[in-house]
Amino acid sequence: MKPRIVIIGAGFAGYHAAKTLCRLAGDRAEVVVVNTTDYFLYVPLLPEVATGILEPRRITVSIADSLPNVRLVLGEVDGLDLDNRKVRYADPADRRGEIEYDRLIIAAGSVNKLLPIPGVAEHARGFRGIPEAVFLRDHLTQQLELADASNDQAERDSLCTFVVVGAGYTGTEVAAHGVLYTDLLKKRRPRLRHQRIRWMLLDVADRVLPELDLRLSRTADKVLRQRDVDVRMRLSVEEATMDGVRLTNKEFVPTQTLVWCVGVRPDPMVDGLGLKTEKGRLVVDEYLNVPGHPDVFACGDAAAVPDLTRPGEVTPMTAQHAERQGRQAARNVAATFGKGERKRYVHKDLGFVVDLGGKQAAANPLQIPLAGLPAKVVTRGYHLLSMPGNRARTASDWLFDAALARQTTNLAVIPAVDVPLETASPERTRRHQ
Numbered sequence: 001m002k003p004r005i006v007i008i009g010a011g012f013a014g015y016h017a018a019k020t021l022c023r024l025a026g027d028r029a030e031v032v033v034v035n036t037t038d039y040f041l042y043v044p045l046l047p048e049v050a051t052g053i054l055e056p057r058r059i060t061v062s063i064a065d066s067l068p069n070v071r072l073v074l075g076e077v078d079g080l081d082l083d084n085r086k087v088r089y090a091d092p093a094d095r096r097g098e099i100e101y102d103r104l105i106i107a108a109g110s111v112n113k114l115l116p117i118p119g120v121a122e123h124a125r126g127f128r129g130i131p132e133a134v135f136l137r138d139h140l141t142q143q144l145e146l147a148d149a150s151n152d153q154a155e156r157d158s159l160c161t162f163v164v165v166g167a168g169y170t171g172t173e174v175a176a177h178g179v180l181y182t183d184l185l186k187k188r189r190p191r192l193r194h195q196r197i198r199w200m201l202l203d204v205a206d207r208v209l210p211e212l213d214l215r216l217s218r219t220a221d222k223v224l225r226q227r228d229v230d231v232r233m234r235l236s237v238e239e240a241t242m243d244g245v246r247l248t249n250k251e252f253v254p255t256q257t258l259v260w261c262v263g264v265r266p267d268p269m270v271d272g273l274g275l276k277t278e279k280g281r282l283v284v285d286e287y288l289n290v291p292g293h294p295d296v297f298a299c300g301d302a303a304a305v306p307d308l309t310r311p312g313e314v315t316p317m318t319a320q321h322a323e324r325q326g327r328q329a330a331r332n333v334a335a336t337f338g339k340g341e342r343k344r345y346v347h348k349d350l351g352f353v354v355d356l357g358g359k360q361a362a363a364n365p366l367q368i369p370l371a372g373l374p375a376k377v378v379t380r381g382y383h384l385l386s387m388p389g390n391r392a393r394t395a396s397d398w399l400f401d402a403a404l405a406r407q408t409t410n411l412a413v414i415p416a417v418d419v420p421l422e423t424a425s426p427e428r429t430r431r432h433q
Contacts, residue, residue, distance in 0.1 A: 014109070031069065163257060286305075
């Protein structure tokens with residue numbers, strides 16, 4: 001029988017691990033992916049889904065279509081039997097199952113990071129997947145529609161105030177794209193001609209994009225302020241209520257919209273595997289191997305991978321690292337079957353791109369700082385090259401958005417109760433404890 005390689009998760013790490021293994025293993029091994037959806041999600045373009053530029057399916061790549069030699073098992077993994085080499089899971093119908101493996105790659109990814117702030121779990125919305133992006137698009141549209149129908153100025157002001165917490169990569173892009181979208185909605189509603197649309201971006205850090213190069217941070221900050229986004233650093237939310245948020249400086253901001261982008265944490269599933277962790281991430285060596293288990297590897301947000309360029313530290317939880325780690329984990333797994341040699345994971349930073357909506361972006365390819373239209377060209381080119389599918393459809397949507405009026409209908413297909421801030425359901429969390 002062929003050896004079986006099981007991959008938990010199909011995010012950046014898991015998907016690219018599966019793709020690399022299909023190329024390296026060929027017909028000599030069975031590659032199985034256990035994932036909760038049947039697609040790979042290109043997360044960096046979620047803000048464009050949330051503001052009507054891209055249709056949701058553009059950033060979802062079918063596993064069956066793009067990886068035809070991979071066997072997909074739909075389900076949530078909730079345990080491992082390391083002695084007998086088995087993965088336990090529950091499928092979408094909540095039926096129990098297990099699958100044996102000869103080699104295992106854990107690439108479970110991450111979920112929204114929660115902080116113990118009163119009211120946030122009940123009133124905030126995260127931004128990690130298609131349901132949240134589609135909900136936000138409809139919600140922004142509905143808020144302007146409700147404001148247009150109201151004659152109460154205080155109610156209008158509350159409906160037209162949008163608070164984003166977290167000025168990292170995701171929060172900055174959400175605010176930058178969001179303000180352009182609500183400005184568009186306002187222009188199409190004459191009754192709102194004199195209404196102020198207020199966007200706030202909060203973070204406890206000293207600057208926007210604190211994890212990126214200072215020049216990217218300054219470019220993003222300048223663009224946001226030019227669009228009249230109220231950028232508040234060293235400030236966050238102290239309490240969230242149905243009527244608004246109280247900030248840490250005691251100011252109360254009436255609003256119906258709180259978008260939570262403070263970061264991510266490893267999938268709760270990781271804590272229940274019985275393996276050593278560091279801040280919720282699985283401990284691995286420089287070969288992405290779990291110590292004491294030569295047949296188990298881990299990569300991406302779920303793994304605390306040593307950063308050999310910064311001794312004593314681990315690699316940050318970014319898509320760049322996850323994709324490259326997935327490929328390296330696949331190569332090291334293939335090496336255990338005699339295909340090539342295993343190598344340590346070493347990553348050289350090639351730069352970052354931040355899409356700020358419209359004709360604006362910030363990028364530093366090969367450490368060359370760019371802003372404005374040149375950065376926009378580089379940013380979109382990078383995304384097209386990085387996407388494993390749907391490139392032509394994505395480029396077509398960009399072309400249509402530049403040439404035609406954007407559609408702003410409120411589909412109202414996802415209710416707020418279906419997009420809680422806590423990504424993991426209570427039942428799923430209990431299974432992992």
